[in-house]
Amino acid sequence: MANNKNKPLILIVDDDDITRLTLRKVLEKETDYQLIEARNGIEALEQFKKHQPDMVLMDVMMPEINGYEACHAIRKISDEDTTPIMMLTGLNDIDAIEQAFYVGATDFITKPINWPILAQRVRYAMRTSELYVDSRKKQLQLSHAQHIAKLGYFEYNKNTHSFTCSEELLNIFNIDADSNQLSFNQFIHAIPASEQEYFIESIDTAISENIHCEFTHHLISDTNKDRIVKLHGEPILDENKIPYGIAGTIQDITERKQAEALIQLRTYYDTITELPNRFYLSKQLGKLMQQAETNNHTISIILFHLDRFREINDTLGHRIGDQLLRIIAKQFSHYFRDEAIFARFDGATFALILNKVRSVDETIVIAEKILDMLAQPYIVHEHEVFISGSIGITLHPDGATDKETLLKNADTAMSLARKSGGNQYQFFSSEMNTLAEQRLQLETDLRKALDRNEFRVYYQPQFDCQTRKIIGMEALIRWIHPVRGIVSPLEFIPIAEETNLIMAIGEWVMKTAMAQTKLWHQQGHPLRIGVNLSAIQFTDKNLIANIEKSLKETGLAPEYLDFEVTESIAMDDFNTTLNILHKIKSMGIRISIDDFGTGHSSLGYLQRMPVNTIKIDRAFIKNIGNGDDGTLAKAIIAMAHSMDLNVIAEGIEIENHYDFLKLYKCNELQGFLFSPPLPTDKFEAFINQNSAA
Amino acid sequence: MDESKLMDLDTIKYLRATLEDDINALFNTFITETPSSIENLARAINQQNILNTYNTAHLLKGSGGNIGASAFANACNILEQQSENNALIQPEIQVANIRQLFKETVTYMNNNMS
Numbered sequence: 183m184a185n186n187k188n189k190p191l192i193l194i195v196d197d198d199d200i201t202r203l204t205l206r207k208v209l210e211k212e213t214d215y216q217l218i219e220a221r222n223g224i225e226a227l228e229q230f231k232k233h234q235p236d237m238v239l240m241d242v243m244m245p246e247i248n249g250y251e252a253c254h255a256i257r258k259i260s261d262e263d264t265t266p267i268m269m270l271t272g273l274n275d276i277d278a279i280e281q282a283f284y285v286g287a288t289d290f291i292t293k294p295i296n297w298p299i300l301a302q303r304v305r306y307a308m309r310t311s312e313l314y315v316d317s318r319k320k321q322l323q324l325s326h327a328q329h330i331a332k333l334g335y336f337e338y339n340k341n342t343h344s345f346t347c348s349e350e351l352l353n354i355f356n357i358d359a360d361s362n363q364l365s366f367n368q369f370i371h372a373i374p375a376s377e378q379e380y381f382i383e384s385i386d387t388a389i390s391e392n393i394h395c396e397f398t399h400h401l402i403s404d405t406n407k408d409r410i411v412k413l414h415g416e417p418i419l420d421e422n423k424i425p426y427g428i429a430g431t432i433q434d435i436t437e438r439k440q441a442e443a444l445i446q447l448r449t450y451y452d453t454i455t456e457l458p459n460r461f462y463l464s465k466q467l468g469k470l471m472q473q474a475e476t477n478n479h480t481i482s483i484i485l486f487h488l489d490r491f492r493e494i495n496d497t498l499g500h501r502i503g504d505q506l507l508r509i510i511a512k513q514f515s516h517y518f519r520d521e522a523i524f525a526r527f528d529g530a531t532f533a534l535i536l537n538k539v540r541s542v543d544e545t546i547v548i549a550e551k552i553l554d555m556l557a558q559p560y561i562v563h564e565h566e567v568f569i570s571g572s573i574g575i576t577l578h579p580d581g582a583t584d585k586e587t588l589l590k591n592a593d594t595a596m597s598l599a600r601k602s603g604g605n606q607y608q609f610f611s612s613e614m615n616t617l618a619e620q621r622l623q624l625e626t627d628l629r630k631a632l633d634r635n636e637f638r639v640y641y642q643p644q645f646d647c648q649t650r651k652i653i654g655m656e657a658l659i660r661w662i663h664p665v666r667g668i669v670s671p672l673e674f675i676p677i678a679e680e681t682n683l684i685m686a687i688g689e690w691v692m693k694t695a696m697a698q699t700k701l702w703h704q705q706g707h708p709l710r711i712g713v714n715l716s717a718i719q720f721t722d723k724n725l726i727a728n729i730e731k732s733l734k735e736t737g738l739a740p741e742y743l744d745f746e747v748t749e750s751i752a753m754d755d756f757n758t759t760l761n762i763l764h765k766i767k768s769m770g771i772r773i774s775i776d777d778f779g780t781g782h783s784s785l786g787y788l789q790r791m792p793v794n795t796i797k798i799d800r801a802f803i804k805n806i807g808n809g810d811d812g813t814l815a816k817a818i819i820a821m822a823h824s825m826d827l828n829v830i831a832e833g834i835e836i837e838n839h840y841d842f843l844k845l846y847k848c849n850e851l852q853g854f855l856f857s858p859p860l861p862t863d864k865f866e867a868f869i870n871q872n873s874a875a
Numbered sequence: 876m877d878e879s880k881l882m883d884l885d886t887i888k889y890l891r892a893t894l895e896d897d898i899n900a901l902f903n904t905f906i907t908e909t910p911s912s913i914e915n916l917a918r919a920i921n922q923q924n925i926l927n928t929y930n931t932a933h934l935l936k937g938s939g940g941n942i943g944a945s946a947f948a949n950a951c952n953i954l955e956q957q958s959e960n961n962a963l964i965q966p967e968i969q970v971a972n973i974r975q976l977f978k979e980t981v982t983y984m985n986n987n988m989s
Contacts, residue, residue: 203904211897
């Protein structure tokens with residue numbers, strides 16, 4: 183309503199001053215409306231445009247333009263305008279009344295005006311108008327909502343075959359609302375022939391049995407061939423409660439269906455390979471397990487990981503890696519198309535579930551086939567890629583009662599195949615499960631070990647080969663587990679590296695060993711300390727800052743610090759590693775290559791690395807004097823000396839080792855012949871005793 | 876003329892009850908403005924201008940009827956109908972009658988103003 187901010191506004195139009203005045207006086211006394219006046223049709227139009235009144239009371243006979251013309255002109259201002267116009271006409275003047283409605287009047291009041299009922303008539307007209315406006319607004323909102331929801335309405339009378347529908351239904355059927363009306367025949371023929379019979383039968387049943395009907399069907403036409411709609415219908419009843427037709431809604435759910443299909447695809451399928459993913463596999467596995475239990479047959483769960491896939495990604499890029507996954511997905515999904523499920527499990531791991539397996543041998547044949555297929559070189563974007571697989575297999579029923587455990591068991595077996603060098607298959611066994619659980623427990627305990635102060639640094643002395651005097655020591659971590667006692671670093675360091683706990687543990691060892699060394703310096707033992715740096719620590723952006731901080735905090739002179747690194751650090755991003763090593767070297771710290779000869783680095787890498795010392799791995803020492811003539815050890819010593827590098831031999835256990843290494847001028851020695859790694863107090867006693875001697 | 880024939884007393888009663896003293900303004904407007912319209916009516920008749928006769932008779936009928944001057948409004952209505960049918964019968968006499976009824980109406984109004 184135009185003037186709803188205040189009181190409703192009424193425009194009184196009459197050329198008779200006395201009637202106008204009387205209307206004003208009576209309405210002022212009897213109502214709460216605001217009033218404005220016009221003396222003729224022209225003034226009425228001006229006032230209407232200017233004030234947009236909520237109602238007009240207008241005489242018919244006036245000079246200039248009469249009431250009909252003025253009413254018609256007001257209606258022409260806006261199609262949407264619904265302002266009530268009440269015409270003041272002569273009593274029983276039927277022609278005038280008809281003419282008034284024809285030009286758009288809402289109602290009429292006869293003259294002479296019946297004053298006692300005037301106010302009631304005006305109020306009633308005003309209320310009716312408000313209701314009409316409200317109803318119209320709601321109708322528009324409903325129509326708008328139906329348009330947004332793509333929801334059309336229809337009514338079908340089966341007896342007369344009459345069919346009526348809303349504008350939105352015509353939109354859904356793509357029929358121009360201005361020029362067409364949908365007939366029942368058009369309605370039926372817009373449905374594919376294959377669905378028509380069901381459609382008609384459903385409608386007929388709903389009517390004859392007086393029940394609700396609901397179904398989804400398609401629409402066909404040149405423009406609607408891909409549309410999907412949902413129909414809800416309710417019977418229409420006559421006065422005797424007998425159904426004679428159906429009223430219902432039809433909603434275009436094409437986009438919803440497409441979205442659902444997309445969600446389904448994203449949820450259950452892998453975007454790279456388009457294979458079913460882990461969620462889909464898990465869902466289906468539950469069903470297959472149930473079927474296997476019911477029908478008493480066996481299923482095999484085979485997980486296979488592409489060995490060294492990460493290296494392919496790192497060296498050739500993810501584009502090649504992804505393409506390799508696609509090629510393998512296509513090849514295997516085709517080959518195993520008759521098997522129950524082939525899916526991408528995770529990263530470079532695929533899963534194959536074999537249903538109704540007759541024997542374990544059958545599964546072995548499949549596993550060997552997988553290894554054979556992977557052994558063939560793959561051509562990916564002109565690159566020849568060689569790959570192998572690590573396969574984990576578990577069977578059901580075979581102990582596991584749920585799909586999660588079953589998949590975990592296959593995963594455990596696959597991990598064992600990987601750890602055993604890859605290119606092989608392993609069946610899951612309960613022992614394997616125990617080991618996996620122990621490992622998980624170890625990981626949990628490891629996370630708490632630093633806070634619980636369960637780590638200790640042990641020190642193993644290093645000696646000058648010629649003088650047999652102690653010149654330094656290697657810091658070696660020991661974990662004193664509250665239940666298991668001492669846990670070997672060989673057991674927990676790989677877990678610490680996998681979980682990145684090595685960062686914190688390595689930093690703690692470095693600080694502890696440096697502080698202790700500084701203490702021994704102050705006690706008169708100027709020893710060098712060797713601290714191991716893991717390849718994982720080289721990915722720590724704070725490594726250099728932490729070293730600088732530790733040197734500052736402990737006060738240890740850098741030349742007494744020797745970082746021991748393995749050849750494997752050169753494997754990942756050599757340039758970055760080299761950069762870090764140069765920074766360490768520039769700080770005055772020594773660098774040793776630990777376990778030399780067991781890794782894969784080339785001499786070319788070694789030459790470029792700012793190394794001071796090579797530590798010959800114990801593998802080259804242990805058999806000297808016992809069938810081994812020490813050729814490799816001699817070669818390593820000679821090569822190191824030619825590169826002006828210091829050489830430490832590890833694993834010196836017997837005097838023969840010592841004699842041999844002294845003969846070939848190895849610089850330094852470390853091993854059980856002299857001392858095992860010792861805890862701080864015992865090491866301190868050892869060096870005191872040694873220096874006294 | 877008897878007041879009940881001269882005036883629509885129900886209308887007068889309603890207007891008085893509703894408008895109270897404001898009814899005086901209505902009566903005064905009627906008393907002030909009507910004479911000129913009656914003169915216009917007389918002139919139109921003299922000039923045999925049937926359209927003006929019809930319009931003025933319609934106007935006077937409306938204002939008289941709406942304010943409760945029923946006898947006056949009826950007289951104007953007869954003239955309006957005759958002019959609509961272009962069949963005036965002794966219009967001068969009818970105008971004289973209208974004048975007389977106006978005069979009586981004025982008397983009534985003056986007597987009934989508060």
